Amino acid sequence: MEKAALEQEVRQIADSWKGKDGNLIMVLHQIQNRYGYVPRNVSLVLSEILNVPLARIYEVITFYHFFRLTPPGKHTVSVCMGTACYLKGGPELLGELEHLLCVKPGESTKDGQFYLEVVRCLGCCGLAPVVKIGDKVYGGVKKKDISGIIAHYSKEAEAKAAA
Amino acid sequence: MAKTVFIKDTAITGKDRTRDFYGLFLGVLREKGLDTTIQLVRLADMGIYSAGIAVRVLPDNHLYTQVGESDIAGIVESIKTGQPYQPRLTKQASTQMRIVLRNCGVIDPEKIEDYIAHDGYHALARCLTELTPEQVIQEMKTSGLRGRGGAGFPTGMKWEFTRKSAGDQRYIICNGDEGDPGAYMDRSVLEGDPHSVIEGMAIGGYAIGASKGFFYIRAEYPLAIERIEKAIKQCHDNGLLGSNILGSQFSFDVEIRLGAGAFVCGEETALLASIEGKRGYPSPRPPFPSVKGLWGKPTCINNVETLANIPVILFKGGEWFSKIGTETSKGTKVFAVTGKVKRSGLVEVPMGTTIEDIVYGISGGAMSGKSVKAIQTGGPSGGVIPKDYFQTRVDYESLQKMGSIMGSGGMIVMDEDDCMIDIAKFYLGFCVDESCGKCAPCRIGGTQMLRLLEKISEGRGVPKDLEQLAMISRAMQKASLCGLGQTAPNPVLSTLNYYRAEYDAHVNDKKCPACKCSKLLSFLIRQDKCVKCGMCFKACPVGAISGNREKGYVIDQEKCIRCGQCFEVCKPAAVLRQ
Numbered sequence: 001m002e003k004a005a006l007e008q009e010v011r012q013i014a015d016s017w018k019g020k021d022g023n024l025i026m027v028l029h030q031i032q033n034r035y036g037y038v039p040r041n042v043s044l045v046l047s048e049i050l051n052v053p054l055a056r057i058y059e060v061i062t063f064y065h066f067f068r069l070t071p072p073g074k075h076t077v078s079v080c081m082g083t084a085c086y087l088k089g090g091p092e093l094l095g096e097l098e099h100l101l102c103v104k105p106g107e108s109t110k111d112g113q114f115y116l117e118v119v120r121c122l123g124c125c126g127l128a129p130v131v132k133i134g135d136k137v138y139g140g141v142k143k144k145d146i147s148g149i150i151a152h153y154s155k156e157a158e159a160k161a162a163a
Numbered sequence: 164m165a166k167t168v169f170i171k172d173t174a175i176t177g178k179d180r181t182r183d184f185y186g187l188f189l190g191v192l193r194e195k196g197l198d199t200t201i202q203l204v205r206l207a208d209m210g211i212y213s214a215g216i217a218v219r220v221l222p223d224n225h226l227y228t229q230v231g232e233s234d235i236a237g238i239v240e241s242i243k244t245g246q247p248y249q250p251r252l253t254k255q256a257s258t259q260m261r262i263v264l265r266n267c268g269v270i271d272p273e274k275i276e277d278y279i280a281h282d283g284y285h286a287l288a289r290c291l292t293e294l295t296p297e298q299v300i301q302e303m304k305t306s307g308l309r310g311r312g313g314a315g316f317p318t319g320m321k322w323e324f325t326r327k328s329a330g331d332q333r334y335i336i337c338n339g340d341e342g343d344p345g346a347y348m349d350r351s352v353l354e355g356d357p358h359s360v361i362e363g364m365a366i367g368g369y370a371i372g373a374s375k376g377f378f379y380i381r382a383e384y385p386l387a388i389e390r391i392e393k394a395i396k397q398c399h400d401n402g403l404l405g406s407n408i409l410g411s412q413f414s415f416d417v418e419i420r421l422g423a424g425a426f427v428c429g430e431e432t433a434l435l436a437s438i439e440g441k442r443g444y445p446s447p448r449p450p451f452p453s454v455k456g457l458w459g460k461p462t463c464i465n466n467v468e469t470l471a472n473i474p475v476i477l478f479k480g481g482e483w484f485s486k487i488g489t490e491t492s493k494g495t496k497v498f499a500v501t502g503k504v505k506r507s508g509l510v511e512v513p514m515g516t517t518i519e520d521i522v523y524g525i526s527g528g529a530m531s532g533k534s535v536k537a538i539q540t541g542g543p544s545g546g547v548i549p550k551d552y553f554q555t556r557v558d559y560e561s562l563q564k565m566g567s568i569m570g571s572g573g574m575i576v577m578d579e580d581d582c583m584i585d586i587a588k589f590y591l592g593f594c595v596d597e598s599c600g601k602c603a604p605c606r607i608g609g610t611q612m613l614r615l616l617e618k619i620s621e622g623r624g625v626p627k628d629l630e631q632l633a634m635i636s637r638a639m640q641k642a643s644l645c646g647l648g649q650t651a652p653n654p655v656l657s658t659l660n661y662y663r664a665e666y667d668a669h670v671n672d673k674k675c676p677a678c679k680c681s682k683l684l685s686f687l688i689r690q691d692k693c694v695k696c697g698m699c700f701k702a703c704p705v706g707a708i709s710g711n712r713e714k715g716y717v718i719d720q721e722k723c724i725r726c727g728q729c730f731e732v733c734k735p736a737a738v739l740r741q
């Protein structure tokens with residue numbers, strides 16, 4: 001996107017928060033909602049619009065686990081490692097996913113289809129162990145279920161669904 | 164008059180006497196010639212625990228507990244007449260009591276009319292029309308409510324301090340960061356009854372003289388955020404937020420701010436920094452937020468559950484509330500009982516309920532075939548409580564005496580398969596990850612402790628390591644800047660205290676009694692039990708098992724990565740894990 005168009009888009013996002021104290025985190029949330037991560041050129045534009053140094057923006061982005069500096073894969077696979085899920089087999093699920101997708105947490109697959117991450121408690125501990133793909137929560141997951149769940153979101157499956 | 168009688172020995176320790184008692188009961192029935200009309204059934208589970216022999220008569224639905232031999236005749240007589248046998252009659256009072264969760268699952272959280280129909284906003288109206296802010300604070304003090312976010316500070320006092328601090332602007336904040344991994348009470352309240360939290364905040368705002376409130380909610384709870392947003396809008400439409408609420412002089416509004424995945428932001432000073440749009444670094448107290456808080460103004464921070472209690476207290480009176488619970492801990496507490504337990508879920512009980520009642524009585528004890536080993540409360544800041552101490556009553560002081568804390572209400576049940584060193588390592592790892600890095604004791608001490616625990620769990624520990632752990636713990640407790648570092652050693656200290664033998668086994672014998680620490684395990688095929696089916700051979704991912712269906716199989720210890728797959732697939736349990 002060219003700078004002018006980008007600037008307009010970012011301005012639109014930032015405008016509703018302009019002038020409010022402590023707005024930076026809220027604006028970053030909206031930016032990540034829009035782009036899936038916080039691209040550097042957006043931060044540059046934002047720094048101008050909000051009149052805060054770029055360093056301040058990066059200081060905040062890097063402190064909070066929630067914000068990402070690189071684009072995530074198409075589907076975010078979140079493995080819960082909260083206490084309940086940890087005790088009930090979260091680590092095995094993570095191992096299986098690492099093995100199947102050939103990535104470590106915080107990485108995307110080569111085809112850009114999946115982004116694997118570890119999260120702390122999704123607030124549905126009663127269903128432990130929990131894996132979330134996109135917005136869909138899978139509860140009581142067993143190691144042997146993983147490949148089936150993942151297959152559902154693969155490129156091939158999507159191509160089939162589209163056809 | 165066909166009736167059915169259920170029998171079960173509900174004592175959790177000792178020999179199961181169900182069968183013996185069944186025989187005695189049947190004898191009496193035969194004697195009276197009733198054995199054909201009354202059916203006697205032994206149950207495996209009756210949903211009642213630790214109540215001696217329990218007997219339930221249907222269809223009369225009379226329940227008797229602590230039944231002795233001498234009661235049988237009386238019960239049989241009562242079955243004939245249909246009148247209950249008074250001496251052992253028990254009302255199956257659910258030990259649960261719903262104050263905080265009163266509306267959850269009862270009303271439609273997206274409809275303000277529903278909330279109002281369930282006495283919602285009546286307390287706010289009462290405060291605005293009948294009570295001065297000082298009287299509201301007095302009512303809170305009478306109630307004895309203490310903060311549910313962890314520290315248990317009396318809410319009335321916190322409000323009074325904030326009110327008395329000089330300032331042109333004051334704030335009230337709802338702490339909805341719910342950082343304890345494995346707990347979700349606050350989420351349930353925000354999603355299931357958002358208006359009660361808003362009402363609690365508005366009352367708090369009135370009491371402390373704040374015109375503005377903030378919700379700080381973790382971004383991982385999108386539905387909670389959506390519900391609160393909707394609820395705020397409904398309040399605006401109904402004149403319950405904004406200027407001159409309900410025609411009074413009081414104006415109050417709230418806004419939402421989102422967390423962004425940092426545990427330390429649940430700590431109040433870090434939370435303030437985060438709302439101000441900065442890194443969530445904590446700052447030293449004093450000055451306390453009630454004196455110098457958000458943007459330097461007096462600020463009161465209350466937890467979600469604390470706030471959800473407030474409308475009820477001001478509706479029914481502080482006096483009423485103070486009658487629930489124990490001497491020092493009033494009201495109820497919501498626990499998220501999770502982990503290796505039969506019925507995991509939210510449980511709300513009066514303070515002073517025993518752990519046994521919660522874990523066995525309400526949540527049904529361990530999952531089938533296992534036995535409970537301990538619980539953990541207070542999340543990464545808390546400690547474990549072994550099964551032998553389950554008579555402990557849940558209140559702030561008792562849990563603290565046990566080396567744990569009430570915390571926000573996570574209650575994780577662990578069974579015999581859980582290794583205490585592994586648990587300590589898990590929690591400490593969490594704190595190390597989440598340490599903001601500002602102060603050295605927490606940043607360095609935590610990492611050092613984690614290394615020691617890793618060393619121990621990998622069988623490289625030496626006895627001196629245990630002393631070292633205790634020493635670093637003390638330093639962290641004393642010298643850390645905020646609650647995170649001060650309490651991070653708790654899971655280690657409490658497991659060291661109660662499960663020293665388990666630590667010793669790892670260090671001295673290089674064994675993990677719970678068979679969890681993979682580096683300390685070895686797998687062997689017991690030739691006497693092996694049926695030579697070859698399942699293990701197929702399951703082994705690294706080809707460490709050799710042999711064939713005639714000669715049987717052996718595991719090459721050099722190649723074995725101790726993944727446990729052979730152990731899992733072996734039907735006749737011929738794989739020995741030790």
Ligand SMILES: Cc1cc2nc3c(=O)[nH]c(=O)nc-3n(C[C@H](O)[C@H](O)[C@H](O)COP(=O)(O)O)c2cc1C
Binds near residue numbers: 310314318428
């Ligand atoms: C590391 C740390 C994390 C905390 N996390 C939370 C939290 O997630 N939710 C919460 O309500 N309180 C949390 N607290 C406690 C808050 O600092 C504060 O005491 C509480 O919100 C006050 O509310 P209350 O008086 O209603 O309990 C945390 C404290 C520490 C030290």
Ligand code: FES
Binds near residue numbers: 085120121126128
């Ligand atoms: S621990 Fe996984 S959802 Fe809570």
